[in-house]
Amino acid sequence: MGKRLSVAGAALLTVLAAVFAFVQPAHAAAGFSVANGRLYDAGGTEFVMRGVNHAHTWYPQQTSSFANVKALGANSVRVVLASGDRWAKNSAADVSNVISLCKANRLICVLEVHDTTGYGEQSGAISLDRAVDYWLSIADALNGQERYVIVNIGNEPYGNQGYATWATDSANAVKRLRAGGLAHTIMVDAPNWGQDWSFTMRDNAATVFNADPAKNTVFSIHMYGVFDTAAEITDYLGRFRSAGLPIVVGEFGFNHSDGNPDEDTILSYSQANRIGWLGWSWSGNGGGVEYLDMATNFDPAQLTSWGQRIFNGANGIKATAREASVYSGSTPTPTTPTPTTPPPTTPPPGGCTASYTIVNQWQGGFQGEVKVSAGSAAITGWTTKWTFTGGQTVSQSWNAALSSSGAAYTARNVDYNGRLGAGASTSFGFIASWNGSNPAPAVTCTAS
Template identity: 80%
Template sequence: MKTRLSAAGAALLALVVAVLAFGQPAHAAAGFSVAGGKLYDANGTEFIMRGVNHAHTWYPQETSSFANVKALGANTVRVVLSSGDRWTRNTNADVANVISTCKANRLICVLEVHDTTGYGEQSGAITLARAVDYWLSLADVLAGQERYVIVNIGNEPYGNQNYASWATDNATAISRLRAGGLTHTIMVDAPNWGQDWSFTMRDNAASVFAADPARNTVFSIHMYGVFDTAAEISDYLGRFRAAGLPIVVGEFGFNHSDGDPDEDTILAYSQANGIGWLGWSWSGNGGGVEYLDMATAFDPASLTSWGQRIFNGANGIRQTAREATVFGGTPPPTTPPPTTPPPAGGCTATYTVTNQWQGGFQGEVKVTAGATAITGWSARWTFANGQSVSQAWNATLTSSGATVTARNVDYNGRLAAGASTSFGFIGGWTGSNARPEVSCTAS
């Protein structure tokens, strides 16, 4: 269960840690690795997660689910496990079978301990230290599976209280896992029921990454009601990209009891920026969130509207998933080339009205670098129908008559070749609200 709270009012702290500060680890032949804020498989090929969560610990008999989500195009499955503290323990033999089933279906396995959920607020939740005990008890099962398995230390390890030790506790947990011989890529969940409204993970991710002697840690944000606007989504994910820190959306939905997440932006922004995601969840939800089932009663022939959206919709799994090359295939490039190639240098921009009401509207402009990296950009357009802009985010806007100029802020000016960022604004209109042409200049 996720709890909706408004974002903390503290000033935003940009993650301006240079990638080189973390070093550039070689792509380890033994398994997954991280470099430059991206995840690479054991062949050194960039891997972007496109998959779903599966509640294995509560439905251990539903082993056909792995084949079913693979048949629908997924390349990853995040598997719910229990240490035995809150639910029945998934034994070493059971976890070995899960890994074997993932591999048989050519799926990357993200294994997570669910018993940590909401620690500090949820009765019975366990500490990250206790989760590490469980992982170390599985060391013999995990050994040799680094090419196929990512270890997610603990699901949503803190609620909305007593989360101040998030960074220290995760750094200690990672150190213990490494000392215990685990060389896998490690995934770390955010506090605040995974949604990090306090920005604790965002502002401390660099120090946790640096605490991993292998520099092989990925951060996971869960996006539910806290992330109900495009601005919140693009700002949060964009800061990790700008800092060269690897981020995935480890859970998200199209609706939730704490609010209405903007799933379209999650999917579109992730696809444009090479960010992995794992939707919640395949089937078996209860407690009032049954609408988050993607398949009715685990039946792949009975997809819900959420399942259709995730698997078959725009920027969904069928359009964007690429199988990991460790399974022997040669997939096409992770990010399909645009139909119209960007210019050799510079940048392009596109303007979209994302919402409109009488007298007002919300707009978004997407800026894409050309064939070479850029260090800054500005976009400009001229309104033809008397529109005006009253506020903006992720860019600095100035107006001169009907002409509007938007310039990057400190954390989203640097774009790799072909990479994109976006900014949004609120405007007013009378009569009509025609879409202007936008020019882009790079620096």
């Protein structure tokens, strides 16, 4: 985690220029691999991260944290390391010990270098190229651990300045790691303090993925104040799913100085779409964000409200985490529980509700928004309908496939926002004209 700046205003999201298809590689017995936008462990089983971040480099004595987060159900932990440029270097011996702690506790280790945080804006931050130097310097501790370790090149590698070179720099970093002999799955963080409000990672991820000779790269978005609505979360993650690109939420919180993230949607949408996540953070936060501690003073018996939410809440770790199959030595546990009775062929009606809001209005025109919410069960698609009674006419819409017959309108989900977890929401909007009056119509929603 680093400095977060709020984003003024929100531009309408543009559609990706193309949907990218990738050839599925054979699952490497040596370690993790990526295929069709999914992460697989060395046993060939899809692995969905359900874990937390742990600030090891600042609290190296808190080695019991690995056992504690495992006991609470986590299947992975993102470990903060330092290259020695901004904070004291974590040596190869120390990294080897961290990996052994992960393995002893049947956790997957995501190792990240924190010294890159806010490069271009934060004084003292280092480049991705410098972070690669660090990884290569401790290669002896990493090689042979591909079954248990994912290498996250650098935390939040750009602030809100100088991030235009993110794609080139990330691609070059991946290629240098491969040339240096690292065969691990590589994780790449977004710029803009990890939040990618400029959509630099979103729109250039395919270029970075294709630059990896092993096609074994995963992308990580950090969700704080920029992601304070369901629509922003589902749209961003959904575009990666549609493009066949692997995405995880590498950090997120329930609150932050730059805004209030919608953690419920992050959790529910990720569960419905099998997207991994790692909450920030286990304990030891400072600088005014102490409320992001999940445990008070690293004590698992003193979970905070945030810790209770992450570990024990709806779509949290206890309910959704599945251990990596490399630790089981047997038939892997499925990513989602097998139902005791077969699901119906057609989902029952009434699986969603919709609400209509006039966001802004001016003489002769207005902006409308419809919020769609799943009921008590997850849904895979939705259709909303309404009939205008005041002669309104829609001229432009986004985040839905809209059609009309006279005054009757039908809006269906697009490919990236149809799957909603139980209780989760998404929204779509439109611009329309009106004349005389602008009454709000009743909107119906049907799950599909």
